[in-house]
Amino acid sequence: MIRDGNGILWINCLEGLFLYDEEADSALFPMSKLRIGSDISAQKFARLKDGQILIGGNGEGFYICSPRDTPFEYFANGGRRAGSENLENYIPMLRLGPSNEIVFLFRDLMKLNERTSTFEDFATLVKPFRDDSDRYSVKDYFSDLKGREWVATQSGVILKDEHGRVRFFDRGKETGYGIDGGVKLFHETADGRIIAFASSYALYYDEVSSEFEAVRFCKDSITRWMNSATCVFKARDGTLFMGSLFGLHRLYPDGTYGKSMSPDYQITDIHGTDEGGLYMTIRGSGLLYYFPENDQVISYGVEEGLTNTTVYSLEEDPLGYLWMSTNRGLFRFNPTKQAFLNYSYGTGIQGNEFNTRSSVKLKNKLAFGGMKGLTVFDPTDLVLKPKDIPIQLKEIQCFSNGRPVPKSRPPSPGKFWEFKSSEARQLRFEFLWPYYTRTSETRYFYSISDKEDWIPLGSSNVVSLLEPPEGKYELRIKAIDWKGTENGSIMSIPVHVRPPWFRSPMAFAVYIVIMIISGAGFIRFRNRRIALRN
Numbered sequence: 001m002i003r004d005g006n007g008i009l010w011i012n013c014l015e016g017l018f019l020y021d022e023e024a025d026s027a028l029f030p031m032s033k034l035r036i037g038s039d040i041s042a043q044k045f046a047r048l049k050d051g052q053i054l055i056g057g058n059g060e061g062f063y064i065c066s067p068r069d070t071p072f073e074y075f076a077n078g079g080r081r082a083g084s085e086n087l088e089n090y091i092p093m094l095r096l097g098p099s100n101e102i103v104f105l106f107r108d109l110m111k112l113n114e115r116t117s118t119f120e121d122f123a124t125l126v127k128p129f130r131d132d133s134d135r136y137s138v139k140d141y142f143s144d145l146k147g148r149e150w151v152a153t154q155s156g157v158i159l160k161d162e163h164g165r166v167r168f169f170d171r172g173k174e175t176g177y178g179i180d181g182g183v184k185l186f187h188e189t190a191d192g193r194i195i196a197f198a199s200s201y202a203l204y205y206d207e208v209s210s211e212f213e214a215v216r217f218c219k220d221s222i223t224r225w226m227n228s229a230t231c232v233f234k235a236r237d238g239t240l241f242m243g244s245l246f247g248l249h250r251l252y253p254d255g256t257y258g259k260s261m262s263p264d265y266q267i268t269d270i271h272g273t274d275e276g277g278l279y280m281t282i283r284g285s286g287l288l289y290y291f292p293e294n295d296q297v298i299s300y301g302v303e304e305g306l307t308n309t310t311v312y313s314l315e316e317d318p319l320g321y322l323w324m325s326t327n328r329g330l331f332r333f334n335p336t337k338q339a340f341l342n343y344s345y346g347t348g349i350q351g352n353e354f355n356t357r358s359s360v361k362l363k364n365k366l367a368f369g370g371m372k373g374l375t376v377f378d379p380t381d382l383v384l385k386p387k388d389i390p391i392q393l394k395e396i397q398c399f400s401n402g403r404p405v406p407k408s409r410p411p412s413p414g415k416f417w418e419f420k421s422s423e424a425r426q427l428r429f430e431f432l433w434p435y436y437t438r439t440s441e442t443r444y445f446y447s448i449s450d451k452e453d454w455i456p457l458g459s460s461n462v463v464s465l466l467e468p469p470e471g472k473y474e475l476r477i478k479a480i481d482w483k484g485t486e487n488g489s490i491m492s493i494p495v496h497v498r499p500p501w502f503r504s505p506m507a508f509a510v511y512i513v514i515m516i517i518s519g520a521g522f523i524r525f526r527n528r529r530i531a532l533r534n
Contacts, residue, residue, distance in 0.1 A: 243267030305340030325354035387488030
């Protein structure tokens with residue numbers, strides 16, 4: 001057993017290894033383990049200088065793994081501060097750079113170096129215009145289709161054009177965009193038009209005059225920051241739907257505006273569907289599916305499987321699933337089956353708590369930022385059917401009169417586990433089926449040899465044999481998930497419980513020989529007695 005740099009324990013078992021998170025009290029078999037097969041007998045661990053784990057001791061070579069061999073890649077960086085707040089491992093909002101690099105919106109712009117897993121300076125655009133009085137001066141970053149870079153700060157908007165020239169738009173009417181409020185969000189329409197969103201206003205950038213034109217979308221007399229757009233979606237008819245912390249706003253192509261939903265909804269993200277509906281994540285209310293045509297709303301919360309309703313970000317993967325970051329890890333939503341699947345702390349993600357608007361969609365991966373670091377993963381790596389996941393043997397224990405007996409070394413493939421019946425008063429087999437979907441409803445069964453009926457274990461992943469039968473046989477184990485689907489291959493454990501010497505086959509052979517010799521001797525003795533009498 002060894003602990004990696006993220007505090008996760010790497011624990012060896014009889015057929016490989018699994019990762020255990022003490023804080024979350026949960027475990028996960030690395031996905032690479034499933035792809036390699038079940039021929040790893042991890043008897044020795046060593047930690048290398050770069051944080052990788054060397055696994056050996058199976059007599060067939062060794063493997064080098066890293067904490068990122070789980071489905072989720074984990075990145076963290078220490079020592080960053082903003083004001084008096086320690087930002088160690090903290091990941092605020094995420095955006096994509098011109099070369100598809102991941103950009104972090106700290107007080108300055110940072111980027112992730114995936115080769116070294118460290119955070120580096122991305123640009124120096126912000127420093128000359130930074131307002132140090134604000135907690136985070138960078139509010140948004142955007143790289144448009146023309147290669148221009150846009151940065152929203154508390155003081156104004158910074159534009160770096162395709163030729164490298166930098167311009168600063170402050171809040172003044174003559175020198176900037178003329179709105180007494182900071183820009184919080186950028187959006188690029190399908191025709192390449194740039195829109196910046198401030199408190200109650202949408203600012204359209206005019207390519208001819210190189211200036212912003214302000215269009216108001218709300219006149220509610222509330223705190224300005226609550227009416228700043230947090231997310232935006234453009235419908236087919238050109239209507240802009242803008243989510244805010246004060247409900248959903250509409251801005252029509254003719255410049256008129258309206259409100260669609262209750263101001264009680266604090267909308268954090270929007271995703272449009274081909275049917276014209278809108279999926280919206282709500283802080284404190286979970287996931288909503290909204291139909292703009294008739295204002296109908298379908299709500300998804302705890303009863304539907306979204307067990308944490310504080311949802312921060314929403315991303316769609318190539319398979320059509322919706323991924324949400326919450327205060328209880330990541331949730332995957334299947335729109336077809338209307339089902340949620342949760343990945344919580346301990347399965348490889350950075351932690352349970354994530355941040356608002358801290359997600360990006362890469363070419364074939366999704367990235368979510370949270371309080372302890374950055375989680376990056378390929379959603380297709382997580383699509384495993386129950387039949388594709390084998391049951392893994394975790395541990396075998398032997399007890400004699402309640403005391404553990406020292407374990408023998410794992411046998412070679414195809415060989416039997418050897419036990420002495422005089423010592424094996426109880427055999428305890430612990431196993432794991434790493435299929436993390438409604439695990440509390442998984443049911444296990446076992447049988448001794450293929451001729452006996454299956455004996456149910458319920459949700460227990462332990463088989464305990466008191467006074468195990470002597471001889472050679474196979475302990476067979478299978479699992480059935482919550483839908484009634486069996487795992488593809490039955491796990492078979494060859495066991496040989498050797499009887500005591502006086503009940504062994506050799507002893508019985510000796511007994512037979514002794515009986516034959518004794519019988520022959522008795523017959524010979526009797527014949528001699530008869531001969532002497534005659």
